[in-house]
Amino acid sequence: MPGRRQPAAPLPGSSRAKPHGRLVPTLPEHIDLLKDLPEELNKAYRSNVNRFLVHLEEQGQSWSQLVPAGSVAGARPAALEQAVNEGIRHYGLQANTRAALNQAFGFTLRSDAKIVRLALDLQEHKDLLKSLPEELDRRYRSYVNRFLAYLEEQGQSWSQLVPAGGGAGARPAALEQAINEGIRHHGLQPSTRAALNQAFGFKLQGDIQRAPDLQEHKDLLKNFPEELDQAYRSRANRFLVHLEEQGQSWSQLVPAGSGAGARPVALEQAVNEGIRHHGLQPSTRAALNQAFGFKLQSKAEKRG
DNA sequence: CTCGTCTGTCTCGCATTCTG
């Protein structure tokens, strides 16, 4: 992966542009809160909570104004939820901040939106990204970005695929074909389709499911452990179909007699490739590990 | 080096679609 990891262009109109020094709360009540965080809270979450409290102070607010006294585990203080969601949406708080508060205080705050910055070649595509709904999930925005980048790689553009004026509920055929191609054969994440649907209100559909052709693969499917999760079963099924599309078969990749704890190299490579480049769900690897007791990993062993 | 932040991956639960 080309090491491009920009810290964040300051967002238009946001107050994020202050990478200033001290980032600790000053209200005693906030300081106490931080002190009393559960020991086992991981440091990333700890940091999120800290940033959130600082954010509240910057807004002239305080925890006790937002959280009714005596709020218990499972509570969902509305004012707090609004504050954290707004903080995430408009003030550059990390998306994990909500989860951090939930984890730290046992709340069940929920959902919403993110912000992000991007980079593309075609002005048309840049404009498109800018016009995405603000509430669009960060991952979805990123998927849209990747999809546009993918189009550019293919020498295509959005306007070639999407008829002008195609509004909510539309299902532009060329776009659907491009996205499904991209997912199946060019490494776009499966959720890219959902991302486009979310972002533009389309109703794009995926390819229809298929079953493996090879008897060997059918037998494998039949012999999965009873207790294998349905979702995993489905992913393993997909993987076998994928192998067949690649002209490969399980027995070519997995040495006979590979048992629990094994890590067949060729299989690992195949599944990682499939995930990275052919639209298999990321959890496909986990599915194979579950189904066969393997120890496949996401990276080639890191060695010095 | 330490600390905070960012990204990628795994996992879970609910929703939707397919199949018999």
Add this chain to the structure above:
DNA sequence: CAGAATGCGAGACAGACGAG
């Protein structure tokens, strides 16, 4: 309609990265 398969959305967290 019931149950299985698949899709979707979000939380959790480890590891990489970068600032100080």
